[in-house]
Amino acid sequence: MNSMSGAGKPGFEPVDLSVPAQAANTAEMELIRNSLFRHIGKPVERKEDRRLLTGRGRFTDDFALPGQVYAAMVRAPHPHARIVAIDRQPALDAPGVLAVLTGWDALEDGLGPIPHNPVPSTKHDMKLTAPGGGEPFIGPHLLLPVDKVRHVGEAVAIVVAESAAEAADAAELVGIDYEVLPHVTDGAEAARADAPAVWDEVPGNVFIESRFGDWEATDAAFARAAHVVTADYHVNRVTAVTIEPRACLAAFDAETGRYTLYAGSGGAVKQKRELSTVLGIAPEDLRVLSFDVGGNFGARNRVYVEFGLALWASRRTGRPVKYTATRSEAFLTDYQGRDLHSHVELALDAEGRFLALRADNLSNVGARCVSLSPLGKGSGLITGSYDIPVAALRARAVFTNTMCTQAYRSSGRPEVTYAIERLVEKAAEQLGMDPLELRRRNLVPEAAMPYMNAVGQVYDSGTYEKNMDRALALFDWDGFAARKAEAASRGRWLGRGFANYVESSIGSPRERAEIEIRADGSVAVVIGTQPSGQGHETSFAQVVADMLQLPVAQVEIVLGDTDVVSVGGGSHSGRSMRHAGTVMAMASADLLAEARARAARTLDADPAALEYEGGAFRLQGSNQTVSLSELAAQAPLRVARDNEMHTPVFPNGAAICEVEIDPETCHVAITRYVSVDDVGRCINPLIVHGQTHGGIAQGVGQAMWEECSLDAATGQPLAGSLMDYGMPRADNMPFFVSEIAEVISPTNPLGIKAGGEGGTTPALATVTLAVLDALRDQGVRDISMPVTPYAIWRALRDARTRRSEGQDQ
DSSP: OOOGGGOOOTTOOOOOOSSOSSOOOHHHHHHHHTOOOSSTTSOOOOTTHHHHHTTOOOOGGGOOOTTOEEEEEEEOSSSSEEEEEEEOHHHHTSTTEEEEEEHHHHHHTTOOOOOOOOSOOSTTSOOOOOTTSSOOOOOOOOSSOSSEEOSTTOEEEEEEESSHHHHHHHHTTOEEEEEEOOOOOOHHHHTSTTSOOSSTTOTTSEEEEEEEEOHHHHHHHHHHOSEEEEEEEEEEEEEOOOSSOSEEEEEEETTTTEEEEEOOOSOHHHHHHHHHHHHTSOGGGEEEEOOSOSOOTTTTSSOOHHHHHHHHHHHHHTSOEEEEOOHHHHHHHSOEEEEEEEEEEEEEOTTOOEEEEEEEEEEEEESSOSOOHHHHHHHTTTTTTBOOSEEEEEEEEEEOSSOOBOOOSSTTHHHHHHHHHHHHHHHHHHHTOOHHHHHHHHBOOGGGOSEEOTTSOEEOOOOHHHHHHHHHHHHTGGGHHHHHHHHHHTTOEEEEEEEEEEOOBOOOOEEEEEEEEOTTSOEEEEESOOOSSSOHHHHHHHHHHHHHTOOGGGEEEEOSBTTTOOOOOOSOTTOHHHHHHHHHHHHHHHHHHHHHHHHHHHHTSOGGGEEEETTEEEETTSOOEEEHHHHHHHSOEEEEEEEEOOOOBOOEEEEEEEEEEOTTTOOEEEEEEEEEEEOBSOSOHHHHHHHHHHHHHHHHHHHHTOOOOBOTTTOOBSOOSTTTSOOOOGGGSOOOEEEEEOOOOTTSTTOBOOOSSTTTTTHHHHHHHHHHHHHGGGTOOOOOSSOOHHHHHHHHHHHHHHHHTTOOO
16 A cells, blocks of 8 residues: 555655644644634625626736827747748837837847746656756747748737727737748657757757656556556647637836736736846836736636737837737647646556556647746656555657647646546456446545655545545446436437546745724735636635634735735646635734734733724623724734745545437537535635536536647648637536545645646546447547537547457457
8 A cells, every 4th residue: 555654655754744834833723723713615706796797807908008009919830940041020110109129129128938847846846857867958939930930820029009990900010020940739740750859959859858757667567557548648738718819908107107907817917027037127116916817727827928029019109009919819828738648558467456557648848948846746746546555757848830839727637637537437348347446446536545645746635435426326326227328219319427536736835915904994905916806805705704703704905916916926737725825824813813912912911811802802801892993093904924835735536428329410418417526624615516517517618629720831820719619508507416525635724735726637538438338339549628519520430440350459
């Protein structure tokens, strides 16, 4: 059994999970752990919904400034080409045009590249390095290129004009002479020795190559295995398709020398830090405002060139500059997700026990490396929910002539879950075993927690088999045969797909909370992790309201303005509730300690003689009281607290999908979907269920319809609008059955894991396995995502061809 009690693996040190990385004092921990939880765990309706549903949201395009002008981008039509010359004069002569700026102008003005810092760097992240070790070359991300364009849609120049229409018209007039170069768009092809180089500095395109696990022990396990199962999978590329396309509004104040940027993002503080570096200014000379974000899922957690270009153009023109991407521009140039090639091998003994796993994961990062989070997070979870004693992984990242990829909902975890769950299903078929029994036989047992997996990640807590049992009961697994027969009577094929999953949540380790009690009794909480639809204004308020024993309605969450928020890691990697909840609870304890000292002075009493309840202190044995608001009226009552947490948590669960296929049209309809998700302590089940539903839809969308398809011969994207890119909708999603499991994490005082990504993580596997199950009697054993009607028709045609030729699958 691979548990912490026997975790003597070379190169790994057991992690102490008993306290957070930076522990609060004992009194604080007791306050948090012994809270009555009047609000935590309750389905409090979202405070922000009335504002958002009545048109009072503050999205980027809602903002306007006096005298603002508009920007349009001149974008590359080639996937790879040298920039020979740029003729801007026809555009400059066009009506309303104020400026046409190129990469050379940016260099002359001292603008630097975006400092993406893509290598995951918290204490427990997998350590990704260049081939042979050391820091990797990531490809400088200048706001505008000066040498080559490296993907279709790359911005080559910016045009600023009095109106958006004039800017767009003038952009068409900019003449650019290109020398077209060979290109490569597929990650596996790019890793070939003869592939065109995206960057001269990386002739083979592979700029990350790291190895993890115990290779010698893994090879030995494979040598003695009774069965070996091998498979190759490609997890396709998708994009976020945010409701509000990417947008920004930038202004430069010549008198103060200060810049202001309105831009929706996952973290205003990070955007401020990185954009100030690009502009070569002090961080305090840039204010970033990011309030309501019209969709994110990771796509907006990294800086875009347009943000820096608008700031720079505002200084050059002396006018506020607004940029709003068209939907087609968003399809071309929003940071995209997934795109992983995975070769996996599983060794089993004669009884079906997993002995070892080998994997080779190749991540396509696009033309520049914006984030290695998908590769790193996935690398740590290649063994999934299963007790696999040893494993060996080669993790590589490769440049291609495509748009950059970035962390996308559940970054890296759906990819490896897809690979391991499909591999387990294939192993069951090869061994002639029930796939559920094979899974049960190899699940990490509850008694092994905390559990160190074969590549050194320590799963904090979980009841994996209980999750599995609960999902099967909710789904009515035993009733499937009758449902399948009924579907067959209507000429339909029914299939079901099951998947276990475990994911990780680490994220930026530092967070800060500032809490102030106002004289009117309201509470202002400044926090640096901001929402893009997750309901932070409600769930964060529930935590503080519980700690201070006040109504949720009295707590106001302040976020998104870097003149107010000084520190914050933003929303990514499922970190928000865990990090913010912990530091807000600690700050609440600090505030109550300060308030107690003040109340004691006010009541001329020993602090220990004061009882606190419902927002007021009372002197024991008397009717003398003083409230927090009364103390605040005497003098400002506010505290600030910083905290760091480096220890990861591991949400987990199980999901099942049932699909019905029409043999004539090959149309797939989801008839049932069940999800059981262990999120640790659930702050607001109403919000968490909503997150689960949205996460399922996002994963189902990729499995069934979504794909950033490219023509390999030309490098041209084939999905440039919603006419070309399939999406989940209300009419093609079923009613979900979801249940929350609360197995408390020992890593933080509130016991939180994460609840925003669990719905997505197993969905790629459940949908694909359900389709394959429905097609099993037709001889289909493999299919790639998305499982569109055309993909199913093609798989059926190929299966019939093999049968007619006498080939045995």
